[in-house]
Amino acid sequence: MFVILINNKFFILVKIQLFNAIYFRIVIIVQKVIITGGAGFIGYHLSKLLLDKGFEVEIFDNFSNYYSSKIKWLNASEMKNKGATITKGSILNKNELSNSFENADLLFHLAAQPGVRYSTINPSIALRINVEGTANVLSVAKDKKIKRIVVAGSSSVFGNKEYLPIDENHPKNPVSYYGVSKLAAEKISKVTSHLYENMEINIIRPFTVVGARQRPDMGLNIFTTKALNNEKITIYGNGEQTRDWTHIENMISAFYLAAIKENVIGEDFNVGSGFRTSVNDLLKLISKYTGKELKIEYVEFDKADVNDTLADISKAKNLLGYKPIKSLENAIQEFIDDYFLLKEKFT
Numbered sequence: 473m474f475v476i477l478i479n480n481k482f483f484i485l486v487k488i489q490l491f492n493a494i495y496f497r498i499v500i501i502v503q504k505v506i507i508t509g510g511a512g513f514i515g516y517h518l519s520k521l522l523l524d525k526g527f528e529v530e531i532f533d534n535f536s537n538y539y540s541s542k543i544k545w546l547n548a549s550e551m552k553n554k555g556a557t558i559t560k561g562s563i564l565n566k567n568e569l570s571n572s573f574e575n576a577d578l579l580f581h582l583a584a585q586p587g588v589r590y591s592t593i594n595p596s597i598a599l600r601i602n603v604e605g606t607a608n609v610l611s612v613a614k615d616k617k618i619k620r621i622v623v624a625g626s627s628s629v630f631g632n633k634e635y636l637p638i639d640e641n642h643p644k645n646p647v648s649y650y651g652v653s654k655l656a657a658e659k660i661s662k663v664t665s666h667l668y669e670n671m672e673i674n675i676i677r678p679f680t681v682v683g684a685r686q687r688p689d690m691g692l693n694i695f696t697t698k699a700l701n702n703e704k705i706t707i708y709g710n711g712e713q714t715r716d717w718t719h720i721e722n723m724i725s726a727f728y729l730a731a732i733k734e735n736v737i738g739e740d741f742n743v744g745s746g747f748r749t750s751v752n753d754l755l756k757l758i759s760k761y762t763g764k765e766l767k768i769e770y771v772e773f774d775k776a777d778v779n780d781t782l783a784d785i786s787k788a789k790n791l792l793g794y795k796p797i798k799s800l801e802n803a804i805q806e807f808i809d810d811y812f813l814l815k816e817k818f819t
């Protein structure tokens with residue numbers, strides 16, 4: 473038997489002997505990938521990348537109403553048109569997970585209750601979905617013998633910086649319930665790797681992801697949408713806090729690399745752009761790209777927010793070959809283009 477892997481498909485040359493004649497058949501096996509939370513912002517872009525790379529993609533998502541499920545259904549239907557299977561189910565339900573995870577080769581676990589501010593008001597919801605949900609996903613993945621798994625962590629696990637750039641060994645002292653829940657999800661992933669050595673689990677810790685279809689509760693989306701509608705923008709703090717804004721295409725390339733690098737197992741990676749920009753400078757860029765003069769109101773800093781973030785991306789560069797290519801400016805322009813596209817679709 474001869475096996476080769478081209479474009480994420482296994483081509484197997486099978487020899488068949490029938491009476492005195494010998495035949496050869498090529499059998500093509502497509503790798504099945506599950507993306508929990510695949511209808512969300514990062515999941516949408518990751519699904520597109522994986523479909524383009526020839527994987528069979530199943531999106532598993534409960535289309536939660538944390539933000540408009542219309543956007544999530546649009547994301548999913550675009551992916552369905554490209555060949556993905558869509559399953560509506562919750563990571564809190566092991567039976568639903570079990571049905572989907574059958575025969576999967578790869579799993580990306582992105583489903584979560586995001587939102588730092590939301591978690592201040594609803595700590596138990598964030599904790600239940602992100603902690604119990606992750607435990608369920610990994611337990612079913614073990615039963616279904618899914619070998620390779622990439623789990624979405626978060627830069628929020630670090631809390632306020634002790635030094636910059638933040639490497640993987642930086643102390644992890646979250647300042648929000650969301651951060652606590654994501655840290656617990658990471659620990660569950662590490663314990664699972666420790667207990668079941670044949671499970672290959674890597675963690676990607678995204679630093680503020682930006683681009684088209686960004687979640688409506690995130691800064692760039694809120695500021696740009698308000699700018700385009702001539703509405704007042706509220707900034708928590710003096711706007712001098714900085715973020716490592718990471719273009720969505722850079723981010724999904726890291727997720728992909730963490731899934732396919734054969735010898736990279738049981739690792740965690742901080743993934744950002746390697747640059748930081750203040751909120752005030754982001755606002756200037758938004759003003760430039762929207763052509764609008766912004767109305768800004770500064771209010772008290774939210775203690776659940778962190779002051780500065782900047783990822784040390786050397787580990788991701790060295791072990792994964794991660795190379796951020798697209799910029800914050802690209803993300804703003806692409807967000808604006810997509811904003812008008814969505815407006816046309818929904819009106």
Ligand SMILES: NC(=O)c1ccc[n+]([C@@H]2O[C@H](COP(=O)([O-])OP(=O)(O)OC[C@H]3O[C@@H](n4cnc5c(N)ncnc54)[C@H](O)[C@@H]3O)[C@@H](O)[C@H]2O)c1
Pocket residue numbers: 508509510511512513514515532533534535536537544561562563564581582583584585586601605624625626627628654677678679680681682687
């Ligand atoms: N976007 C960022 O900047 C960022 C930064 C750090 C970490 N992350 C992490 O990346 C992942 C994806 O984030 P995103 O920005 O795409 O968020 P998102 O909210 O757009 O996507 C998450 C998806 O999970 C789904 N979901 C929620 N609860 C579920 C449940 N019980 N069962 C099944 N599906 C459920 C939602 O419907 C949504 O489609 C999350 O784990 C998040 O914590 C994101």
